[in-house]
Each structure stands twice: as structure tokens, then as C-alpha cells.
Amino acid sequence: MILTLTLNPSVDISYPLETLTLDDVNRVEEVSKTAGGKGLNVTRVLSQLKEPVLASGFIGGELGQLIARKLDDADVYHAFYNIKGETRNCIAILHEGQQTEILEQGPTIDADEARGFIHHVDELLTKVQAVAISGSLPKGLSQDYYAQIIQLCQQRQIPVVLDCSGSALLAVLKQQYKPTVIKPNISELSQLLGQQIQEDIESLKTVLANPLFDGIEWIIVSLGANGAFAKHNEQYYRVSIPKINVLNPVGSGDSTVAGITSAVVNHENDQTLLKKANTLGMLNAQEAQTGYVNVSNYQNLFNQIEVLEV
Numbered sequence: 001m002i003l004t005l006t007l008n009p010s011v012d013i014s015y016p017l018e019t020l021t022l023d024d025v026n027r028v029e030e031v032s033k034t035a036g037g038k039g040l041n042v043t044r045v046l047s048q049l050k051e052p053v054l055a056s057g058f059i060g061g062e063l064g065q066l067i068a069r070k071l072d073d074a075d076v077y078h079a080f081y082n083i084k085g086e087t088r089n090c091i092a093i094l095h096e097g098q099q100t101e102i103l104e105q106g107p108t109i110d111a112d113e114a115r116g117f118i119h120h121v122d123e124l125l126t127k128v129q130a131v132a133i134s135g136s137l138p139k140g141l142s143q144d145y146y147a148q149i150i151q152l153c154q155q156r157q158i159p160v161v162l163d164c165s166g167s168a169l170l171a172v173l174k175q176q177y178k179p180t181v182i183k184p185n186i187s188e189l190s191q192l193l194g195q196q197i198q199e200d201i202e203s204l205k206t207v208l209a210n211p212l213f214d215g216i217e218w219i220i221v222s223l224g225a226n227g228a229f230a231k232h233n234e235q236y237y238r239v240s241i242p243k244i245n246v247l248n249p250v251g252s253g254d255s256t257v258a259g260i261t262s263a264v265v266n267h268e269n270d271q272t273l274l275k276k277a278n279t280l281g282m283l284n285a286q287e288a289q290t291g292y293v294n295v296s297n298y299q300n301l302f303n304q305i306e307v308l309e310v
């Protein structure tokens with residue numbers, strides 16, 4: 001079983017509007033409310049792959065309960081840790097082909113809750129063979145919080161796929177206990193290194209050889225419509241993907257993380273891991289819904305991906 005961690009989940013509300021009129025009333029007919037947060041996207045894709053998965057993170061208040069109920073309805077196992085704060089809402093207004101988002105910051109985790117969750121995760125680790133950690137840290141947690149979780153996983157020799165950015169990622173890279181896989185996109189990688197990274201093979205090879213990444217088995221840089229570039233130990237791979245019709249690429253990275261984690265837990269080879277990851281990213285991009293993949297198109301896309309050692 002795979003454990004997914006979403007430390008700052010949300011109830012995502014989508015408001016489709018013909019036009020958004022500022023400083024006036026906008027009435028919405030079709031509202032959709034889903035359990036959101038990057039780790040929950042990963043969870044949904046894993047469950048569509050029929051991969052046994054357990055979701056955890058912090059939830060609180062009525063909206064926290066709504067998340068638990070939504071996962072129950074989808075037959076997804078979960079073991080969230082209850083906090084005093086209230087789980088947040090994130091609102092996306094879809095209008096005139098644009099998307100305007102209003103994102104609440106979410107609750108603050110207090111010191112007892114932070115400690116309690118570490119124990120909670122340690123118990124969950126007795127039941128799982130891999131962990132996927134996604135998204136930003138909620139307020140109140142120290143920047144090395146993911147590092148603490150990774151240390152627990154390492155003690156049990158459980159591989160970790162980490163998808164976060166900025167200071168939370170930097171804190172992990174600077175400490176002793178490393179994740180097995182990180183999956184920055186190109187802008188997250190540029191932000192991390194404080195320079196604009198070019199997408200050509202030589203630039204990416206040079207960048208990924210940076211000592212900052214020492215000790216991390218896999219670095220997979222996702223490149224949106226351009227596929228991916230990866231380093232596995234001392235090997236480098238360029239992943240080329242076919243052109244596809246894209247409906248909504250939001251969450252493609254999360255789907256990629258689902259594919260990586262599934263391949264890790266099933267001990268798949270490098271080629272299969274990279275193809276699975278990119279296939280799921282593409283399948284997500286072909287759907288309107290975030291964190292949804294149509295698995296019946298899986299094999300067709302998988303067969304069109306080329307993984308070249310460079």
C-alpha cells in the first residue's frame with residue numbers, strides 16, 4: 001500500500017461562469033466541490049490505477065469532515081489527523097476561458113499537533129511500502145517538517161517520492177535524510193537554484209549534477225508538453241512524448257507523481273517508471289477534471305513515449 005500525505009488539504013470549489021462581473025452579483029448554477037490538495041490528486045489517480053492507497057494529512061472542522069466523506073464516497077482509505085483549526089476552501093472561478101483562483105491559507109498547526117502527526121505517520125508506516133508527499137506546508141510547521149517525516153521513512157527503509165518546492169524542498173535537500181525521488185517542474189527547479197534553467201540536454205545534465213542533489217536516487221524534471229528529463233543515480237534520460245489534445249493540465253504533475261510512486265512500489269524498471277509517469281501526466285491533461293485519468297487510453301499513450309538514455 002502507498003501512503004499519500006497532503007498536509008494542507010482543501011475543499012476545492014469550482015464556479016463556472018459565462019462572464020465574471022466585478023463589483024456585482026455573479027450567480028452560479030453548477031457548483032462542484034471536491035477533496036483537493038496535491039496529495040489528494042495523487043491519491044485519486046493511484047486509486048484509478050487500482051493501486052492500494054491510504055491518504056493522510058491534517059483535517060479540521062466541518063470542511064475536514066467533508067473531505068473524509070468525499071474520500072469515503074470514492075472508496076479511498078484515509079487516516080487523517082484531526083486538528084483544532086478549520087480545513088480551508090479553495091475557489092476557482094472559471095470564466096471566459098480563464099481561471100481566477102481564491103486560495104485560503106488554511107489552518108495553523110500547533111506544536112502538539114505537529115508532534116502528534118509525526119507519531120501518527122510513524123504508525124501508518126508499519127502498513128505501507130512507499131510514501132508520496134505533495135504540496136506546501138501549512139502554517140505553524142517548521143521548514144524541516146518534511147525532513148522529519150523522511151527520516152522516519154528512511155529508518156524503515158520506505159521509499160519517499162517528494163513533490164514540493166521553494167524553502168520546504170530546499171530544507172530537505174540540505175539535510176541528511178533524502179527522499180528517493182523528487183519531481184520539480186522546470187520553474188520549480190529554476191526557483192530552487194536561483195537561475196533560469198534551459199530545457200536542453202546539456203544544461204539539464206549540468207544542473208542535475210549539482211551537489212545539492214547528492215543522495216537522491218531519482219530527480220525527475222517534468223517539462224509539461226515537452227515531456228521530462230530525469231537522472232537516476234548516474235544515468236540521464238530524455239523522455240519524449242507525443243502531441244496530444246489538452247483540456248486542463250492542472251494536476252498533471254500530481255498524476256506523474258502517482259505514476260512514479262506506483263512504479264517504485266512495484267519495482268518497475270527505469271523505462272517503465274518514466275513512461276508510466278508521463279502517460280498519467282498526459283492522461284490528466286486530456287481531462288477537464290484535475291486528478292482524473294481515463295485509464296482506457298493508457299496503453300495507447302504509453303506506447304508512443306520514447307525514453308532515451310543521454
Ligand SMILES: Nc1ncnc2c1ncn2[C@@H]1O[C@H](COP(=O)(O)OP(=O)(O)OP(=O)(O)O)[C@@H](O)[C@H]1O
Nearest residue numbers: 185222223224225227249251252253254278281282
Ligand atoms: N500540455 C501538455 N501536453 C502533454 N503532456 C503534458 C502537458 N502538460 C503536462 N503533461 C504531462 O504531464 C507531466 C507533468 O506535467 P507538468 O510538468 O506540467 O507538471 P506540474 O507543473 O508539476 O503540474 P501540477 O503541479 O499542476 O500538477 C509532463 O511531464 C507530461 O508528461
Ligand SMILES: [Mg+2]
Nearest residue numbers: 163185253254
Ligand atoms: Mg507540480
